[in-house]
Amino acid sequence: MSFVLIGRPRPHVTQITLNRPERMNAMAFDVMVPFREALEEVGRDNDTRVVVVTGAGRGFCSGADLESPGRIPGIEGLTVSTIALRSMELLDDVITAMRRLHQPVIAAVNGPAIGGGLCLSLAADIRLAAEGAYFRAAGINNGLTASELGLSYLLPRAIGSSRAFEIMLSGRDVDAAEAERIGLVSRAVPGGKLLDECCDLAERIAGFSRPGVELTKRMLWSGLDAGSLAAHMDHEGLGQLYVRLTTRNFEEAIEARKQNRPPVFGD
Structure with missing residues (x-):
């Protein structure tokens, strides 16, 4: 068994x-x-x-x-x-x-x-x-x-x-x-x-972006351990920039809203 x-x-x-x-x-x-x-x-x-x-x-x-x-x-x-x-x-x-x-x-x-x-x-x-x-x-x-x-x-x-x-x-x-x-x-x-x-x-x-989801999980747990708001916001900002600059997910989300369809995130 x-x-x-x-x-x-x-x-x-x-x-x-x-x-x-x-x-x-x-x-x-x-x-x-x-x-x-x-x-x-x-x-x-x-x-x-x-x-x-x-x-x-x-x-x-x-x-x-x-x-x-x-x-x-x-x-x-x-x-x-x-x-x-x-x-x-x-x-x-x-x-x-x-x-x-x-x-x-x-x-x-x-x-x-x-x-x-x-x-x-x-x-x-x-x-x-x-x-x-x-x-x-x-x-x-x-x-x-x-x-x-x-x-x-x-x-x-x-x-x-x-x-x-x-x-x-x-x-x-x-x-x-x-x-x-x-x-x-x-x-x-x-x-x-x-x-x-x-x-x-x-x-x-x-259905969401893989790096978006994985980084959000990391940031949530990191936030619970953060020593200060300012230090954690630096981490959050870097994570957001990482996904924004290395994928076209944001552009896809905007285009999907214009076309009234669900976004397809290719990461």
């Missing part, structure tokens, strides 16, 4: 599905290693313009698998302490691999996103949730810290510091309606329409 599935639901859209529904797609290493490899494979696929990540069955990802964690590759001869470090590095790599992708990543949160599953959703660029989905920073409930896999970095940037502190310290569930209200997800939709909504959005994004 393959724990990670790769499909092409629409032109230029690749869907990666965590496929261990009997364990709510928990983050066993048998799942996360092929998931990281799938991200790398899709990142090299120049026909893929947008990536949709979701989970099989009724859950998105239930976080760490405490009963059947799977085997960590390349740990022969290592001590427990070093194995623990390797395991965290592997999971960290999954989060950063999603961020590193040239293509925008849409998380189709079809069900519970718990602990590491919440982190996985936050590593995506855009999140849509089924109405029955919910989110939980579960570490605090298990006697650990709620902060893992970049959660204390990503969550405040998504919803603001006060809400992030409250959610992470209380360990409570955030349902899809609240997630939409506080900006954790772009919108909540009926479960049966979730993938179609994500693919519709992905198709719209894929």
